[in-house]
Amino acid sequence: MYTVSLERFEGPLDLLLHLIEKSELDIKDIFVSEITSQYLSYMQGLEELEPDAASEFAAVAATLLLIKSRMLLPKPEPVLAEEEDPEVALLRQLREYKQFKEAGEELAVLKESADRAFSRLPEEFPKQPPKVDLEGVTADALYESFITIMLKLDKRKTGEPVRRVSRDAFNIGDRISYLGSVLAKRGSVAFSELFSEESTRMELIVTFMALLELLAGGSVKAEQRDLFGEITITAAKELSREGA
Amino acid sequence: MDLAGVSAAVEAMLFVAGEPVAVNDLSAVLGTDRAAVVAALDGIRKRYSDESSGLCIRFVDDKVQLCTDARWSEYVEKLLQPEKTRTFSQSMLETLSIIAYKQPVTRAEIEAVRGVRCEYAVNQLLQSGLIDVVGRKNAVGKPALFGTTEKFLIRFGLCSISELPRRDEILNAQQQEAFESK
Numbered sequence: 001m002y003t004v005s006l007e008r009f010e011g012p013l014d015l016l017l018h019l020i021e022k023s024e025l026d027i028k029d030i031f032v033s034e035i036t037s038q039y040l041s042y043m044q045g046l047e048e049l050e051p052d053a054a055s056e057f058a059a060v061a062a063t064l065l066l067i068k069s070r071m072l073l074p075k076p077e078p079v080l081a082e083e084e085d086p087e088v089a090l091l092r093q094l095r096e097y098k099q100f101k102e103a104g105e106e107l108a109v110l111k112e113s114a115d116r117a118f119s120r121l122p123e124e125f126p127k128q129p130p131k132v133d134l135e136g137v138t139a140d141a142l143y144e145s146f147i148t149i150m151l152k153l154d155k156r157k158t159g160e161p162v163r164r165v166s167r168d169a170f171n172i173g174d175r176i177s178y179l180g181s182v183l184a185k186r187g188s189v190a191f192s193e194l195f196s197e198e199s200t201r202m203e204l205i206v207t208f209m210a211l212l213e214l215l216a217g218g219s220v221k222a223e224q225r226d227l228f229g230e231i232t233i234t235a236a237k238e239l240s241r242e243g244a
Numbered sequence: 245m246d247l248a249g250v251s252a253a254v255e256a257m258l259f260v261a262g263e264p265v266a267v268n269d270l271s272a273v274l275g276t277d278r279a280a281v282v283a284a285l286d287g288i289r290k291r292y293s294d295e296s297s298g299l300c301i302r303f304v305d306d307k308v309q310l311c312t313d314a315r316w317s318e319y320v321e322k323l324l325q326p327e328k329t330r331t332f333s334q335s336m337l338e339t340l341s342i343i344a345y346k347q348p349v350t351r352a353e354i355e356a357v358r359g360v361r362c363e364y365a366v367n368q369l370l371q372s373g374l375i376d377v378v379g380r381k382n383a384v385g386k387p388a389l390f391g392t393t394e395k396f397l398i399r400f401g402l403c404s405i406s407e408l409p410r411r412d413e414i415l416n417a418q419q420q421e422a423f424e425s426k
Contacts, residue, residue, distance in 0.1 A: 093357070095417075097359065104337035113401060119311035122262040
């Protein structure tokens with residue numbers, strides 16, 4: 001039997017409608033006709049379709065077979081009332097689809113006639129920027145309005161908490177003086193001796209940076225015998241007070 | 245301003261605007277009431293048809309646009325060779341008609357009618373500006389609801405959605421089916 005490519009059809013419902021029209025049948029008579037077997041013969045072309053499209057055609061084929069088999073068997077007990085009879089559902093779907101397919105064809109006709117009426121594109125009006133009138137404006141007036149705006153801003157800001165920035169507890173300059181005074185007194189000192197147990201991490205870091213400064217200036221020498229071992233700091237020469 | 249003045253001013257504004265203009269905007273600019281503008285528009289429409297003018301006015305929702313009479317399209321096309329709007333594929337037309345009649349609808353609802361997936365057709369229609377997302381359905385996943393746009397009305401020569409061919413008939417049939425399947 002000659003079959004037309006399935007790609008010609010918009011889907012299983014379109015194919016069913018085509019078969020119904022060709023047989024000059026009413027939609028409601030499709031189950032007592034040859035439509036099911038005609039539809040199934042088209043399924044030979046299923047392989048040429050993408051899986052998605054093919055499964056849509058196959059799903060309707062399964063429904064048609066289900067309906068056919070139910071008609072051959074004695075009527076079973078009525079199924080759950082909530083479930084729509086597959087025959088009724090398919091007929092409803094076909095009628096609905098047919099309506100919109102035809103409506104689409106009518107829309108195409110409307111579009112064809114509407115296509116023949118042309119309208120203009122809107123006229124381009126480059127808009128002039130609004131003119132600014134500066135006549136009679138004095139520097140004093142500008143100052144006045146500026147102050148007014150600033151005051152407004154200030155008012156808006158009140159209520160916002162003022163942020164406090166605390167002073168640095170340690171700075172490199174102080175630490176250099178401290179290191180210098182210790183070395184002046186003792187000649188050499190172990191790095192760990194410079195800190196008490198309460199010393200903070202910040203104190204340690206700042207002191208270390210002060211030591212680096214002194215090393216760079218060549219005024220001290222530092223020695224570390226082992227990895228992570230004790231650092232011994234020795235005054236290179238007599239330290240001047242200006243190290244700070 | 246007398247009716248002749250309102251008509252002339254409206255005609256001038258529509259000519260320059262090109263696009264559809266809201267009737268209310270026209271009356272606001274002219275400082276007249278809406279009824280005067282409506283009367284003027286009616287006069288213009290009659291005059292265009294009586295004097296076999298090459299122009300006509302088209303109403304879209306509550307807007308009005310000046311355009312050429314389709315009867316003379318042959319000559320306009322010969323002279324200016326305007327870009328032809330492409331014809332729609334069958335799948336786009338079916339999808340568009342379902343959206344137009346049943347709007348607002350979700351893609352799943354469109355697919356239920358067509359029995360096939362409609363993602364591509366819906367995206368094409370969105371891109372062409374004929375449909376738009378008009379809301380979200382209050383269902384699982386909040387799916388987008390689609391509806392037609394003003395551009396749809398213009399491109400299909402409709403004044404409003406109520407002018408869709410056999411609209412009442414189709415909607416009634418829909419309700420009937422829904423009732424029977426309950």
